[in-house]
Amino acid sequence: MKYYALVGSNLQMVDEAGSGAPEGWIEMLAVRPDDENTGDYTAQADGTWAITQETLNAKLIPIESSWRDAQMPIAQQNVTAIEYGEGDIPGTAQQWQRYWLALRKWTDTNPDFPDSSKRPVAPS
Template sequence: MKYFINEASLEVFAFSDDGSQDDWIPSDVRPMTQFEIEKHLNPDPTPEQLAYAELAWRDEQMPIAQQTVTAIEYGEQDIPGTAQQWQKYWLDLRKWKSTNPDFPDSSKRPVAPA
């Protein structure tokens, strides 16, 4: 595909590479760069998508933290960290939501005990 953009309206047009649609290419567009094409086809996630992904991650991690605390309390030996560290992790996970100033920056997620 060949991609073109109208810089005034930001409309994107795609045409066949074989030239069969070249007569339809408007005169007020320019060819897009490879970088622009990649950004158009693979846009950055929206803030809502980032928040959804972080909440899904948190919801996945919370039961793991609770189960790990229980396992440690029942004497499981091969688990890194202490029950208190895992409890703190679980509490930090509870706070990992939109009211947290670092949310939804995944680089600032709570970190499980290691």
């Protein structure tokens, strides 16, 4: 039995009859791993399966974008509240403004995005 895949994709074909691979497909060294991460493996040009950073980023980008979108109005509201005299908010208006600006840059143009450990940090 042979296993074929499209390089850079998760698609796999099992060839039990020995009929060969469709054009553009390569023979894999082994079947795609069947575990909790099955959907994350992509075929590599050397015939192996790997979970690439590109695949992981594709899963993380929507999470980080959603987090940023939720944090931006909080930062703006805290600036306004501090400027109106609210005293129970940690940090200064300027710190919250800098946080908002950092959030604004938390996009795919940021080299650290979407690594959640490198997110902008709110004033405390």
